[in-house]
Amino acid sequence: MANLTEDPVLEINGIKVKEEDTNLAIDNKVVVREEGQGERDMSPPGGNSIHRSGSRPQLDLSKAAIEGNFEEKDPIILLPNQSDDISHLAVDLGGSLIKLVYFSRHEDRSSNDKRKKTLKERLGISNGSRRSYPILGGRLHFVKFETNKINECLDFISSKQLHRGGMDSRWDSELPANNNAVIKATGGGAYKFADLFKERLGVSLDKEDEMDCLVAGANFLLKAIRHEAFTHMEGQKEFVQIDHNDLFPYLLVNIGSGVSVIKVDGDGKFQRVSGTNVGGGTYWGLGRLLTKCKSFDELLELSQRGDNRTIDMLVGDIYGGMDYSKIGLSASTIASSFGKAISENKELEDYRPEDISLSLLRMISYNIGQISYLNALRFGLKRIFFGGFFIRGHAYTMDTISFAVQFWSKGEAQAMFLRHEGFLGALGAFMSYEKHGLDDLMVHQLVERFPMGAPYTGGKIHGPPLGDLNEKISWMEKFVRKGNEITAPVPMAPTGTTGLGGFEVPSSKGETLRSDASALNIGVLHLVPTLEVFPLLADPKTYEPNTIDLADPSELEYWFTVLSEHLPDLVDKAVASEGGTEDAKRRGHAFARAFSAHLARLMEEPAAYGKLGLANLLELREECLREFHFVDAYRSIKQRENEASLAVLPDLLMELDSMSEETRLLTLIEGVLAANIFDWGSRACVDLYHKGTIIEIYRMSRNKMQRPWRVDDFDVFKERMFGSGDRKPPPHRRALLFVDNSGADIVLGMLPLARELLRRGTEVVLVANSLPALNDVTAMELPDIVAEAAKHCDILRRAAEAGGLLVDAMINTLDGSKENSSSVPLMVVENGCGSPCIDLRQVSSELAAAAKDADLIILEGMGRSLHTNYNARFKCDALKLAMVKNQRLAEKLIKGNIYNCVCRYEPAS
Numbered sequence: 001m002a003n004l005t006e007d008p009v010l011e012i013n014g015i016k017v018k019e020e021d022t023n024l025a026i027d028n029k030v031v032v033r034e035e036g037q038g039e040r041d042m043s044p045p046g047g048n049s050i051h052r053s054g055s056r057p058q059l060d061l062s063k064a065a066i067e068g069n070f071e072e073k074d075p076i077i078l079l080p081n082q083s084d085d086i087s088h089l090a091v092d093l094g095g096s097l098i099k100l101v102y103f104s105r106h107e108d109r110s111s112n113d114k115r116k117k118t119l120k121e122r123l124g125i126s127n128g129s130r131r132s133y134p135i136l137g138g139r140l141h142f143v144k145f146e147t148n149k150i151n152e153c154l155d156f157i158s159s160k161q162l163h164r165g166g167m168d169s170r171w172d173s174e175l176p177a178n179n180n181a182v183i184k185a186t187g188g189g190a191y192k193f194a195d196l197f198k199e200r201l202g203v204s205l206d207k208e209d210e211m212d213c214l215v216a217g218a219n220f221l222l223k224a225i226r227h228e229a230f231t232h233m234e235g236q237k238e239f240v241q242i243d244h245n246d247l248f249p250y251l252l253v254n255i256g257s258g259v260s261v262i263k264v265d266g267d268g269k270f271q272r273v274s275g276t277n278v279g280g281g282t283y284w285g286l287g288r289l290l291t292k293c294k295s296f297d298e299l300l301e302l303s304q305r306g307d308n309r310t311i312d313m314l315v316g317d318i319y320g321g322m323d324y325s326k327i328g329l330s331a332s333t334i335a336s337s338f339g340k341a342i343s344e345n346k347e348l349e350d351y352r353p354e355d356i357s358l359s360l361l362r363m364i365s366y367n368i369g370q371i372s373y374l375n376a377l378r379f380g381l382k383r384i385f386f387g388g389f390f391i392r393g394h395a396y397t398m399d400t401i402s403f404a405v406q407f408w409s410k411g412e413a414q415a416m417f418l419r420h421e422g423f424l425g426a427l428g429a430f431m432s433y434e435k436h437g438l439d440d441l442m443v444h445q446l447v448e449r450f451p452m453g454a455p456y457t458g459g460k461i462h463g464p465p466l467g468d469l470n471e472k473i474s475w476m477e478k479f480v481r482k483g484n485e486i487t488a489p490v491p492m493a494p495t496g497t498t499g500l501g502g503f504e505v506p507s508s509k510g511e512t513l514r515s516d517a518s519a520l521n522i523g524v525l526h527l528v529p530t531l532e533v534f535p536l537l538a539d540p541k542t543y544e545p546n547t548i549d550l551a552d553p554s555e556l557e558y559w560f561t562v563l564s565e566h567l568p569d570l571v572d573k574a575v576a577s578e579g580g581t582e583d584a585k586r587r588g589h590a591f592a593r594a595f596s597a598h599l600a601r602l603m604e605e606p607a608a609y610g611k612l613g614l615a616n617l618l619e620l621r622e623e624c625l626r627e628f629h630f631v632d633a634y635r636s637i638k639q640r641e642n643e644a645s646l647a648v649l650p651d652l653l654m655e656l657d658s659m660s661e662e663t664r665l666l667t668l669i670e671g672v673l674a675a676n677i678f679d680w681g682s683r684a685c686v687d688l689y690h691k692g693t694i695i696e697i698y699r700m701s702r703n704k705m706q707r708p709w710r711v712d713d714f715d716v717f718k719e720r721m722f723g724s725g726d727r728k729p730p731p732h733r734r735a736l737l738f739v740d741n742s743g744a745d746i747v748l749g750m751l752p753l754a755r756e757l758l759r760r761g762t763e764v765v766l767v768a769n770s771l772p773a774l775n776d777v778t779a780m781e782l783p784d785i786v787a788e789a790a791k792h793c794d795i796l797r798r799a800a801e802a803g804g805l806l807v808d809a810m811i812n813t814l815d816g817s818k819e820n821s822s823s824v825p826l827m828v829v830e831n832g833c834g835s836p837c838i839d840l841r842q843v844s845s846e847l848a849a850a851a852k853d854a855d856l857i858i859l860e861g862m863g864r865s866l867h868t869n870y871n872a873r874f875k876c877d878a879l880k881l882a883m884v885k886n887q888r889l890a891e892k893l894i895k896g897n898i899y900n901c902v903c904r905y906e907p908a909s
């Protein structure tokens with residue numbers, strides 16, 4: 001684990017400043033510290049290198065000088081040329097809502113990792129190139145408040161010290177407030193509330209044009225977030241893949257208090273072509289007067305139980321129940337919104353508030369859809385993106401707008417919605433800080449996560465996201481104490497649409513509106529500038545990591561059940577891994593609640609967090625564990641299995657060495673497949689572990705290995721390795737081995753295979769997880785395992801030495817000599833993720849660098865080679881090895897049975 005006191009230092013005028021502290025820019029000063037004490041945040045303490053690693057801030061260190069006494073322990077360094085613009089907050093002060101986008105920095109504790117340092121030299125990754133990233137690694141948070149509760153917003157900013165250059169200033173509460181601080185602000189409130197911000201927070205608002213910000217925000221989202229835009233028709237949500245090169249022109253319709261219609265032709269190229277004063281403010285304002293609702297959500301919720309026919313005048317009302325088919329109007333089409341209210345002798349009290357709310361919502365949504373269509377028609381635009389918080393992720397609103405666009409354009413134009421709907425302006429304002437360089441960010445450098453604080457506190461619009469762990473746990477406990485199930489917010493059932501412009505009443509399944517959808521549907525955006533697309537993907541554009549389509553409801557239900565049933569055992573392991581203390585139990589309970597809540601939420605609305613695949617679910621579980629500070633739930637199991645396996649490794653190596661080359665290759669592949677049985681994520685396997693020791697199970701599994709395997713390309717692979725007849729193909733130059741589980745899997749399966757490749761002159765790179773997931777081995781753990789194995793094997797020892805893996809390890813070699821005879825190297829790289837699956841669109845920069853010279857990749861395990869990447873094609877030879885440890889997957893994928901094996905070989909495409 002990285003040792004903070006040994007972090008690399010930067011020298012500024014002879015004064016050493018720790019690299020990770022260099023963005024402590026407060027009042028143009030940098031504080032030199034002995035120890036990093038970054039934002040506590042929800043990340044696990046230490047070790048989680050890749051997610052926290054990132055680029056460095058762009059500090060202007062020129063003319064830096066010490067202020068005060070050089071002997072001081074923490075002297076302050078002035079950076080006279082460092083502008084104030086490393087700010088962390090931008091605000092959009094709207095007529096109804098205040099939107100905040102703020103940034104928190106990742107902790108980087110990985111810089112002292114020796115493995116990484118050697119690797120960097122070997123793979124030619126220089127520190128310099130890292131530093132050249134124009135943006136900071138960190139997280140973007142999205143929060144909103146009601147404008148009439150601006151004081152809560154100011155309290156929030158103040159409590160998080162966002163106006164003082166971000167979280168970092170909390171590191172020293174003694175520092176004076178930055179009186180020159182400037183925050184980017186947009187929306188009318190940037191004018192209206194400027195004095196209040198100065199008075200309460202001592203900050204000035206740097207005003208950015210609202211339209212500029214909307215467009216900048218929308219362009220950024222459409223380019224940088226994979227699942228940002230979606231269509232919503234008749235209750236069905238479908239994400240739309242936007243081609244970055246074919247984005248413009250489009251129509252942007254922002255439905256806030258009022259409505260702006262903007263024709264967007266490029267970055268910064270746009271024209272506000274229209275607008276309407278009948279918008280979100282109208283619905284909320286008029287709705288409040290007419291229904292006496294106390295909140296916007298209450299009004300929207302009412303609409304779900306409404307029947308607009310009691311108040312709207314329909315075509316059928318005028319035509320005696322008939323369609324007016326000659327002009328294409330069905331009897332159920334609304335002829336006149338609220339039209340019935342004129343013909344009857346009724347007062348407001350005589351109408352149900354539910355019906356009024358629905359009628360109003362329908363009137364306003366439909367009208368906006370229609371105006372949008374007309375403007376799209378005016379400029380020949382086919383795509384209309386809708387933003388603004390009026391939409392609020394509400395199914396009926398979106399369906400109505402979509403219907404209007406579709407109906408009037410006869411299907412020519414398409415309405416699309418944005419997950420970050422109301423945050424366009426705030427995001428645009430945030431991006432206007434020049435040095436953030438956010439506009440350079442690419443899809444693969446952004447990872448969206450859904451911590452509990454983000455989805456749930458948003459329910460109370462003015463409530464800040466849950467801060468520390470304790471707050472989160474207490475929040476979860478509140479539900480438990482009340483005996484409440486954390487009920488998944490219930491989405492609306494698909495609204496019934498009858499052709500010809502008529503709408504039936506939304507057949508609302510649930511009684512309640514899902515809690516704040518806008519907060520639920522977006523997470524925290526992690527900016528990880530070091531992530532890259534895996535360079536060996538044959539076609540990154542068409543690459544889809546997930547094999548199983550969870551859009552199929554029966555698949556979804558099955559995998560949800562699997563995950564739910566696994567939960568109690570996982571909690572046990574997690575709690576035990578933290579010593580079984582009361583605190584650990586409390587966290588374990590909260591974790592279980594939180595993860596169940598995610599599952600329930602996703603079961604109700606699978607696309608709530610973007611397009612959902614099994615890989616996302618499995619990763620969500622790991623992230624959720626980390627959120628409740630379970631750093632490594634299977635720590636002791638992994639250790640135990642590693643030790644048991646290392647003890648029998650020498651015998652296995654001897655056995656292998658007595659074989660002919662060809663028999664050995666087959667035995668090695670059999671060994672990998674057999675040892676892949678050690679998977680603590682599989683229900684069936686965990687049951688099996690009660691039946692014997694690790695070694696007994698390993699032997700049993702090996703004895704059962706029988707070819708042909710269910711998918712068996714071994715002979716083709718063997719031919720590539722040994723050739724046929726006189727043809728002797730050259731060995732591969734470099735192999736990337738994506739390893740899976742700890743214990744037998746890595747020690748008795750993958751390491752012996754790596755050794756064979758090394759023996760043949762192939763460089764080997766073991767690619768392991770950056771963060772723990774189930775019992776998967778991590779990149780951090782591998783050097784020690786390799787060092788132990790190398791004690792029994794010269795091939796491994798020499799290769800590990802050549803690969804810089806044994807720098808620290810005190811190993812006693814077999815013959816006692818330490819000469820470094822030439823060997824191809826054995827290296828370890830981290831893959832950039834903390835999940836049992838791998839999405840090759842987002843891998844660590846060191847894996848991407850290692851891939852450049854690779855001509856063979858071996859993906860091992862169910863997560864990495866079946867759940868994900870089974871259908872992935874590569875530019876180099878690829879071998880996919882896994883034992884299928886789930887009956888349903890076996891049936892579905894290979895028409896086989898549980899414990900069948902897959903050895904799929906695909907030569908370079």
Ligand SMILES: Nc1ncnc2c1ncn2[C@@H]1O[C@H](COP(=O)(O)OP(=O)(O)O)[C@@H](O)[C@H]1O
Nearest residue numbers: 094095096097256257280281296388389390461
């Ligand atoms: N909790 C809420 N309180 C008030 N209005 C809300 C809320 N949630 C959604 N809305 C809707 O969102 C509209 C404001 O959208 P927004 O995009 O923030 O615009 P603005 O910048 O004008 O405030 C409101 O007029 C209302 O229709």
Ligand SMILES: CC(C)(COP(=O)(O)O)[C@@H](O)C(=O)NCCC(=O)O
Nearest residue numbers: 679681682683836861862863864886
């Ligand atoms: C999480 C896993 C993909 C890990 O498998 P591995 O990659 O270790 O082979 C796998 O354990 C899994 O799909 N488990 C759930 C299925 C079950 O319990 O049957």
Ligand SMILES: [Mn+2]
Nearest residue numbers: 740741776836
């Ligand atoms: Mn695994």
